[in-house]
Amino acid sequence: MxxxxxxxxVAVGTPATAKSERLGFVRLVRTRGLRRLLAVRFATQWADGVFQAALGGAVLFNPERQADPLAVAAGLAVLLLPYSLIGPFAGALLDRWDRKRVLMGANLVRAVLIVVVAAVVFAGITGPALYLAALAVAGVSRFVNSGLSVALPHVVERRHLVEANTFAVTVGAAMTAIGGACAIGLREIVGPDDTGSAITTTVAVAGSLLAAALASRFRRGALGPDRTDPDRRTAVTVLxxxxxxxxxxxxxxxxxxxxxxxxxxxxxxxxxxxxxxxxxxxxxxxxxxxxxxxxxxxxxxxxxxxxxxxxxxxxxxxxxxxxxxxxxxxxxxxxxxxxxxxxxxxxxxxxxxxxxxxxxxxxxxxxxxxxxxxxxxxxxxxxxxxxxxxxxxxxxxxxxxxxxxxxxxxxxxxxxxxxxxxxxxxxxxxxxxxxxxxxxxx
CATH class of the missing domain: 1.20.1250.20 (MFS general substrate transporter like domains)
Known part of the structure; x- marks a missing residue:
C-alpha cells in the first residue's frame, strides 16, 4: 500500500528537544493560523482520497470497462508521477508566488479539472484522454500539497514544527483514506458503471471548493514567501x-x-x-x-x-x-x-x-x-x-x-x-x- x-x-531522532517543546493536541489546534491551515489540508486531502478512489473504481472496478495490469499501472502512474515531475518545479515557484493565492487558485482550477475528468468518465472515454485529464488534476494537487507544506512555518512557531508536522501528516493521510472510503460508499449507492463513477468523481469538487474558501480567509502574504527569488530560470534552477x-x-x-x-x-x-x-x-x-x-x-x-x-x-x-x-x-x-x-x-x-x-x-x-x-x-x-x-x-x-x-x-x-x-x-x-x-x- x-x-x-x-x-x-520530522525530527524523530531528537526526542528530548521535541518533548520539551510539546504543546499537546488541544493547545496545538487552538493556534488560529495552524487550525485554519489544517482545515485547508484536511479538505484538500479528503478530496484527493475521493478522486483517487473514484478514478480507481472507474478504471479497474467498472463493469463497463475491462482493465488489464498495464491499465492499472497507467492509472497509478497518473496519480503519482506529478509528485516527481512537477514537485521540484512547484517548490521553486512557491518561493516566488503568494502561497495564499496558490492555495486558492490551484484548488479552484482543480475543481474545474475534476469536472472535466467526470465528464470524460461519463462519456465512457478510455485511454490517453482519461489519463491526461487525471494527470492534470494530480499535477495541480501537487502545487496545493507543496503549498501546504511550505506554509506551515508561517502559522506555528518553529520550536513546535515537529509536533505540528507529525500531526498534520498523520491526520492528513487519514483524511485521504476517509475520502477514499466515502467514494467507495457512495459508489455502492449510485452504481459502479460510467454514470455512477462520474457522479462519485464529481463529489471531490466539494473538497476543493471548501479548501479554496478556507484559504481565502488568510490575509495576503500571511503564508509567505517572505522574500521572492528574482531568478526566473526555474527549469535550470531545478535541474x-x-x-x-x-x-x-x-x-x-x-x-x-x-x-x-x-x-x-x-x-x-x-x-x-x-x-x-x-x-x-x-x-x-x-x-x-x-x-x-x-x-x-x-x-x-x-x-x-x-x-x-x-x-x-x-x-x-x-x-x-x-x-x-x-x-x-x-x-x-x-x-x-x-x-x-x-x-x-x-x-x-x-x-x-x-x-x-x-x-x-x-x-x-x-x-x-x-x-x-x-x-x-x-x-x-x-x-x-x-x-x-x-x-x-x-x-x-x-x-x-x-x-x-x-x-x-x-x-x-x-x-x-x-x-x-x-x-x-x-x-x-x-x-x-x-x-x-x-x-x-x-
Missing amino acids: PTSGPTPP HGLADGARATAATPSVAASFLALAAHRFSVGITTLLTLLLFRYSFIDSGPFRAGLAGIGEAVLLAAAGLGVAALIAPWMVRRWGRPRTIRVALIVATLTQLALAALLSMPAVLAAAFVLGATGQIVKLCTDAAVQSEAGDGVLGRVFALYDVVFNVGYVLAVAAAALLSPPNGYAPWLLAAAAALYVLGLLAHDQQMRRTRRT
Missing part, C-alpha cells in the same frame, strides 16, 4: 538543484543509507500494490467480514492508514531505544518477513494484514529518512536533497508498478513476484548496512 509522500522533515541534491546525498553516508532503504521499500510496495489491486478485482471473492472488489481495497487502504498512525506513535520510541540506523533495519526485516508470509499464504486476510504491517514499517523508514536528511544534510542543500527525495519516493514506486504490470498474470496471482518484493527489502537492508559502514570508516 502506498505511504504518504515526502514532507518537511541544477537535483544534481546538487544527488551529490550532497552521496557525500553523506547516513543520508544515502536511508535513501537506499526507502527506495527498496517503495519498489517492493509498488509491486505489492499492483498485485493487490488485481487480486481484489479478479481473484478474491467475499468471505465472511472480508470483501472483494473495491470495498476490499477500501479495507486495505484503511488498514494501511492505521499502520501510518501506529508508526507515528512507535517510531520515536524505537529511535530512542535503538537509534535511527537499527530502527530502519528492524523495519526492513519485519517488512521482509511480511512479504514472505504474504507470498506463502496469498489470501484475503493475509493481504489485509500485510497492508497494515507494510504501512507501519514503510512509514517508520520514511520518518527516519526525514530525520536523517534534517540532521545530517547541510542547511544550504536541504531543499535540494528533499527535491531528490521526492523523486526517489515516487518514481521508484511507479517503476515497480510498471515492472509488476509487465510480469504479472491478469488475475494478479503471482506469489513469486511477492517473493521478489521480499528480496528487494533484503537488498535494501544490505545497501543500508554498506552505507553505514562508510559512516563508521569516516
Whole structure:
C-alpha cells in the first residue's frame, strides 16, 4: 500500500528537544493560523482520497470497462508521477508566488479539472484522454500539497514544527483514506458503471471548493514567501538543484543509507500494490467480514492508514531505544518477513494484514529518512536533497508498478513476484548496512 509522500522533515531522532517543546493536541489546534491551515489540508486531502478512489473504481472496478495490469499501472502512474515531475518545479515557484493565492487558485482550477475528468468518465472515454485529464488534476494537487507544506512555518512557531508536522501528516493521510472510503460508499449507492463513477468523481469538487474558501480567509502574504527569488530560470534552477541534491546525498553516508532503504521499500510496495489491486478485482471473492472488489481495497487502504498512525506513535520510541540506523533495519526485516508470509499464504486476510504491517514499517523508514536528511544534510542543500527525495519516493514506486504490470498474470496471482518484493527489502537492508559502514570508516 502506498505511504504518504515526502514532507518537511520530522525530527524523530531528537526526542528530548521535541518533548520539551510539546504543546499537546488541544493547545496545538487552538493556534488560529495552524487550525485554519489544517482545515485547508484536511479538505484538500479528503478530496484527493475521493478522486483517487473514484478514478480507481472507474478504471479497474467498472463493469463497463475491462482493465488489464498495464491499465492499472497507467492509472497509478497518473496519480503519482506529478509528485516527481512537477514537485521540484512547484517548490521553486512557491518561493516566488503568494502561497495564499496558490492555495486558492490551484484548488479552484482543480475543481474545474475534476469536472472535466467526470465528464470524460461519463462519456465512457478510455485511454490517453482519461489519463491526461487525471494527470492534470494530480499535477495541480501537487502545487496545493507543496503549498501546504511550505506554509506551515508561517502559522506555528518553529520550536513546535515537529509536533505540528507529525500531526498534520498523520491526520492528513487519514483524511485521504476517509475520502477514499466515502467514494467507495457512495459508489455502492449510485452504481459502479460510467454514470455512477462520474457522479462519485464529481463529489471531490466539494473538497476543493471548501479548501479554496478556507484559504481565502488568510490575509495576503500571511503564508509567505517572505522574500521572492528574482531568478526566473526555474527549469535550470531545478535541474541544477537535483544534481546538487544527488551529490550532497552521496557525500553523506547516513543520508544515502536511508535513501537506499526507502527506495527498496517503495519498489517492493509498488509491486505489492499492483498485485493487490488485481487480486481484489479478479481473484478474491467475499468471505465472511472480508470483501472483494473495491470495498476490499477500501479495507486495505484503511488498514494501511492505521499502520501510518501506529508508526507515528512507535517510531520515536524505537529511535530512542535503538537509534535511527537499527530502527530502519528492524523495519526492513519485519517488512521482509511480511512479504514472505504474504507470498506463502496469498489470501484475503493475509493481504489485509500485510497492508497494515507494510504501512507501519514503510512509514517508520520514511520518518527516519526525514530525520536523517534534517540532521545530517547541510542547511544550504536541504531543499535540494528533499527535491531528490521526492523523486526517489515516487518514481521508484511507479517503476515497480510498471515492472509488476509487465510480469504479472491478469488475475494478479503471482506469489513469486511477492517473493521478489521480499528480496528487494533484503537488498535494501544490505545497501543500508554498506552505507553505514562508510559512516563508521569516516
